[in-house]
Amino acid sequence: MAGRLIVISNRIPTGDPSGGLVVALHDALLARGGVWVGADPDPSEEGRECLHELGDIPYRKRAFRLSKTERQNYYSGFANSVLWPICHRRTDLIEIKSEYRADYLAVNLRLARLIAQDLAPQDVVWVHDYHFLPLAMMLRSLGVTNRIGFFLHIPFPNITDLAILPRPEDFARWLASYNLLGLQTRGDVARALEMFRADPRAEFLRDGTVKFDEHIVTVASFPIGIDCDQIEATARRADPGPFGAANPRELIIGADRLDYTKGLPHKFEAFGRLLQGRVDRDARPTLLQIASPSRADVAAYRQITNDLQAISGRINGQYSELDWQPLRFVHRSVARDRLIGLMRRAEVGLVTPLADGMNLVAKEFVAAQAPDNPGVLVLSRFAGAAEDMKGALLINPHDLDETAGAIDYALAMPLDERRKRHADCLAVVRDSRISVWTDRYLARLASCVPTLALSRHQAASA
Template sequence: MPGRLIVVSNRIPTEGASAGGLAVALHDSLRERGGIWIGAHPDDGPEEGLFEIGSEPYQRLAFRLSRAEYDSYYLGFSNSVLWPLCHRRSDLVQLRPDYAEGYVATNRRLAEMIATVAEPEDQIWVHDYHLLPLASDLRDLGLDNKIGLFLHIPFPALADLSILPDPPAFALWLASFDLLGLQTRADTARCLEMFRSDPRAEFFQDGSVKFGDRLVRVKSFPIGIAVDAFRSLAETSDSDPFGGERPQEYIIGVDRLDYTKGLPHRFRAFGEYLQRYAGTRRPCLVQVAPPSREVVEAYRQITEELEELSGRINGQHAELDWTPIRYIHRPIARNRLAGVYRGARACMVTSLADGMNLVAKEFVVAQDPDDPGVLILSRFAGAAEDMTDALLINPYDVGDIAQAIDRALNMPLHERRERHRACMAAVEATDVGTWTTQYLAALDACAGTLSVPTLLDRLQKRQDRSASAKDPEVSFISR
């Protein structure tokens, strides 16, 4: 009998299934298969182990992060080292001994908690860069389960990995998984390049990598959105989400406020478009940019830069009845945002580096196929690998973006329809439900084999751990 699915992520939905496509897809998989979702609870509390926050239709177990763990594991190593490293911003990496120590210790503590609830036939699906050492820690604790990782952000370049305090450990962490799921074929190539450069790795003809006593497969699984659900949301949304103040013609941008999204480049490019191409035309750039990690210095700096840019561009070009940039520094409800997408003449995605970028896919799905808007898409977003009929731009080239804006706003209907049709086909092929099914099928197919001496050693570790455990390490507290 197949075991349960154990999903592990940095955060956990605390009130049922989230409205986001990924959370819905994982919720459906857990409901159908049976399993557990484990993640950090957003609030402080007295619990030291796992505690239950829901059990229908699957079990949800949360754990608390201490203030020190939050600072070192989350804000520190995860978001001040790994995040900039993976997004080609090695200049923003902040190396501190306590960051690496906290990251390793927190993952080890989580592994010890998971080991108390995981059964031999369970499969464990780990999500994202916060939890890279988790499989290695679980192996050390004697778990032989199939364990997969999906990395939602770009895979780092080989040269950048040398910045890490212990570069060889990075490959060892990843090789402890049975399946490494990455967003794009380019990410897969970078991952394989890392293994090829490591003398501990051997390659098999089927593309799998032998690393010590482990066999790991590396494959791209481009993530998508829940296509039908978002299409329905856009079609039934408020026809005037602006509340009577709808711009006559507007371009939409939706991004978490982050230095990887190329937002200053976007604002400058829109200013250049107004200067060089607009003439008497009065389009508006509607930019939704909710705050993110505001305690990190790099995020405070980009907030100040965008405020200065939007103020300057509006001061130079605004009229009494027209504001060129509407900069919204807070979240917008998803159902309202779907209507904003649908009415936009274009959408700008100017990521300097991006795992996938689901905004690009949401915009395409929200469009009226008879009169669609145009997607302006950075070639450095993962979505550009398959959505080649978008207007692909170099986000570092302000002039290139400005020219693309002009082309999008003047594009004839037949070309808009053709580009939208092709982009829509790419989006439908990567529906998040299909993505989940394909990943789990690939994890099922993994060999999960170990050398005999290692297997015996880990069985002994598991027996020793079971014999010494007088009290369960997990507290189940219903909320």
């Protein structure tokens, strides 16, 4: 692929790149040359018909503007109050309004027009996540034949849940307009193929690709990873004990964005069940839960914050001693280096999502451990990471007794078993490291069947 790489994501990094995905895409853009396009974080009515430049960097960073109404309807509305809960099996939280869908489509169409103006024939477009599902279809309607890849960072929805969408038949059509549909897990691929299999417009070809009307799309899993070398180096030099005199004997750590998909109430209640069932009353396990704030403008997120505060208060009120607080709920972000140090210090990493595309915290916890004396990962089987990380203790977070029992077993696990489980998990983490993920995806996209130019009639109906 000789052309530029055009990366599209809702968020666009500012300043020095940090975080595995941002660093990997940054490196890919440096190597190939290209453009990173994303939404300007500040809503504005001005300049929405052009892309404006951000920063001074060897590749271009360009932003599109949203009005306050568009941000409410496209982002908080359709993206995060319709698509997000559908993909995470929480159809009870869906809020459907006609203006949500209208602005979601309008933002994607405007962005498609802005991108099409700047595309050269050999450029490759890589679109990230559910904010831009219809973007390729709209680019095709403008005559764009470039290779366009899409990667969904969250779970692929169940076919029965897709029926809740306004005009559910559009979902398959949107995705079929990409050359490569990249998903996190083999289970996600199976759900996507089930959707196409149920659609009379789709035809399965001998090579495993899907022909949908005039388009051919490849569907494949690319489990996303982390920069494990960087995590390991940070963990080795991190301060392992910021607790002072209150240093807990048995530390269980959770680190999540505060989201109803992460199973945090289930985690708290399971920990309470562990405390209730202690045989050794002198045992004092401590759960440190760091939950960075998220989407406070969406009602479901305000509700879960209130729920967690109530549960943590009840558990601490029931089980605390004068010199011991069993549950520490930190509702703010913690510096990354400090968080990695806390992971290395912890005896147990507790990851309990009810649905998750991959869950990189699980991989970060494994990479942060000291191989000669590692902690144990207790992992929800509903996290994408559980598909391959069989060395973890896999649990059903809905089953509080099972989760409590797994925590108890992890705290008492013999060293030989801890080392074996950690080595198995670390092999998975290294095989899916973020640089390998980027290279695998772009190589597969380069091998995809190119898109033919649409006729005027096809373009008009797209």
